[in-house]
Amino acid sequence: MRFFIVRLLRVAVPTVIAFSMLSSSLGLAADTGERPGAVVSPTNARAVQKARKEKSRADLLSDADIAASLQRANPERGDAAQLKYKEARARLAAALLSSEPASADVLALGRAVRADEKQPPNARIEIARLVELNRRKVMKFSGKADWLREREAMARRLIREFPDQAQVYDELLAVAQLSARARALELAREIAVSPASPRAKQAAQALQARLAAEQQFAVALDGVPGAAPLAAKVKGKVALFYTWRPEDSRSIELAKALNGTAPKDALVFGINLSIDAAAATRSAAENSLPGEQLYAARGFDSPAVRKLGWAEEELLIAVTKNGVVLDLSREKDRAAALAKLN
Secondary structure: OHHHHHHHHHHHHHHHHHHOOOOHHHHOOOOOOOOOOOOOOHHHHHHHHHHHHHHHHHHHHHHHHHHHHHHHHOOOOOOHHHHHHHHHHHHHHHHHOOOOOOOHHHHHHHHHHHHOOOOOHHHHHHHHHHHHHHHHHOOOOOOHHHHHHHHHHHHHHHHHHOOOOHHHHHHHHHHHHHOOHHHHHHHHHHHHOOOOOHHHHHHHHHHHHHHHHHHHHHHHHOOOOOHHHHHHHHOOOOEEEEEEOOOOHHHHHHHHHHHHHOOOOOEEEEEEOOOOHHHHHHHHHHOOOOOEEEEOOOHHHOHHHHHHOOOOOOOEEEEOOOOOEEEOOOOOOHHHHHHOOO
């Protein structure tokens, strides 16, 4: 689908430009008709963007030709392998900026450098990614799921090819971050125990924690008496849950503050952690506590409270429209944190 090709290029083009460090010409200083302060129409903006892309592509091909000519002039030179890599990188990058598929010769050059064990691992991985991006550029996808399957397949090809190189797991992390919850959680767990870089592992663990929290919220409500209507009510909306007890004056003051700080149209629920529901009902009315009050007959030992890990006073939990669970309890400025939910 055209959408996915466009999306690919939006991601790949900046990366491609960053890859090419062969000449200072990549500053894209050509006169494209832009003037400071000028109002650029959408048509002109597209023309400017096209001109920049063509300029970048021309610069890349020029760099590739220079690298190739230096190799031909002296095949035995000490930096011949590096020149071969630079040529392959520039030609593959230029192909991504073209409306036409990469030529057979360019892909063959990429495969040769990719397989050359004399090249540093980072160079081979960079070329492998560019080859894969050119391959994916000409593919047609039926939808996001199909596109993600191919992207995961690409990531796994890189992992099989370079199993000891931490950076190849970055592509799998990107797939995890774009996948539906169940698959994303599987991939995050896999990356967390893989040879990935510390940065990728940390990102995977953070994703895993967020997804687990989302899943935990759904699981905790499942089967709890009276929870089904609540789950249906919250779905697709911003919801706030705060915990309180009549005996805890600070929890009451924090709850009252939500009357002026909760996002507009957010659903607000107070979770009473006292076993004395009658006293809690009176206290909620007397203090004008915001939102719908949920009284857990067993207090701290309520099944839903225990499963969610909310058996503590003064908690403030937000559930975003897409189901992400955020613990705002430790925020120094709760009002500011709540404002970001709008």
